[in-house]
Amino acid sequence: MELVNLLLRSFFLAILLSNVTAHLSRQRREITHSEDCPTPMTKGTTPNLEHIFVGRCLEFQQIHSSRYNCPGARVNCSDAWLKFKEAVVGQDPCNINDNAYDELLDLIPIEFADDMTLFWSGTNKLAHGYAAASPTTSTLEDSMLGYMVNGLNWCSSEGSDEYSSDPCPDQEPDSCTHTSTGVFWASVSTMLAKQASGIAIVMVNGSSPWPAFYNGSFFAKYELPNLDPDKVTNVRIIVAHNIGGPINEQCGRGSVKTMQELTAARGLAYTCEGTPRDVQSFQCVENAGHAECQPRTDATGGIVREGKMRKRIRTQTEPASSIS
Template identity: 35%
Template sequence: MRRGWCWVGAGLAVVTLSIIIAVPLSLMRATGDFKSTFITKCERFPGKSARHDCLGIWQAFEQAYVGKDPCQVPVESYDHLLTTSPFEPACNRTMFWSKTKDLVHEFTMHRDCFLTAEDTLLGFILDELTWCGKEGSKETFTADCPGWTTCVHNPVRSFWKRVSAAFADVACGDVTSMLNGSITTPFSSTSIFATIEVKRLKSPNVKSLNVVLTTNANAVTNCDNASLKDLQRELDRGINYSCKEVNETKIKRCISDPSIPCRACW
């Protein structure tokens, strides 16, 4: 395309026209690519012997946003999807996180001690993907979609808020959260963990919340951090709270050595 800009006269007009045509065509092709990715990841979802109705899940998923203004897809739009593919309780294995995504998912990828929202079927399929619809169109687009902070009710943001709520709703037993000790506010009042997940943890289904505060050479906080005191106050009465500072080196050692019992990882 860069070489095209060197053309002159009629050649420049052709290049300009090709740009105008190419953008919408590439967006239209995105539907098939995205659907194929969705179905393929659904069929390859690990850890389950039972087969999923991946086409049915896809159809419930696209109903949430197809044909809609990409800034007008509220959280409730995904209610039907969550009915089609509900979460199952993972008592004593539920793991929440905030600003520790890479480390948490490296851990859950190699160890079966814990389960994050991204390790569930829907989370596994849609993690790191972008999608949206447009008014008057039956297509799914993956380009020119609003960013996470562009508008409140965009399809991706609403999906993860709805999934986070559903995941927290089925939490039971001893629950764990991995937070980042290298930032000044490990429990941010604007995070999904604070605004959605913590608020939906309810006693007696949830017995305890155990915070793993990751530390390294850049650690700036500890378990006495003021934001963690806020977390304790936010917890439903009856849920026990604990916090432990754990060096990332120890966690990575558990990742690389499966002979280490999960309980010894922190």
């Protein structure tokens, strides 16, 4: 029986790794290129932005869309590009209108199924890997809009009908508050939150030296305030920790407690847990040799189903809308 359990565990990890690998091949991530194949880097508008945008638009609809994250009707990618470009060109690159992308968002809405929306803050790689392993969980970057511009950069040049080729200004709270990219991600983050229904997951980083939840994050500014208590039945807060730690933030303490209080104040039910088993299983794909990823055995060599990590997780799980 123990041998069967070990074989089943190995099979599960193999399937998980296969799913993750397939999904990551579709994600727009930073890639280390060899010196023989250099990639031009720029702080300005991404070169060939129109071709990339239209190409991803076509690719998403042809290859990557599913019943979970495709728009309700087929999108004309040339029309989408014009709405995207006309939203900001010619404007002050630090003073883009909050509603600049409304026509594009009307053309390509985000419409996920119940229990599907995953928000993340400080957990980019883990959240997207976790979503990759579950066909019924999706991040903003898995939506059509997010997919088309993920990893790209663009900015306007005042008085010009083209994007700027100069370095794009960084968004600053005092001097440059509304950049082309900043307004875009704020708009789609708001849309993502408004459409969420059923169980909404938010994954934050409990091992970072920085607060897991802070007022300047996209989740705090645009997503949490726009979750609809009439549509969202539960906010599942996951405080993820690195395999091996450290554990700097936990449920009911520090900035996570603040997030719980703000969630409850909006009339939203929630649960909070630290590194649940489904998340840890994904982490163990890349850390298979770590002690926390090994089957635990008792004195007779039998596998212990409830190990040390699982016990720690259960003590951090809280009932809905409870503040400790």
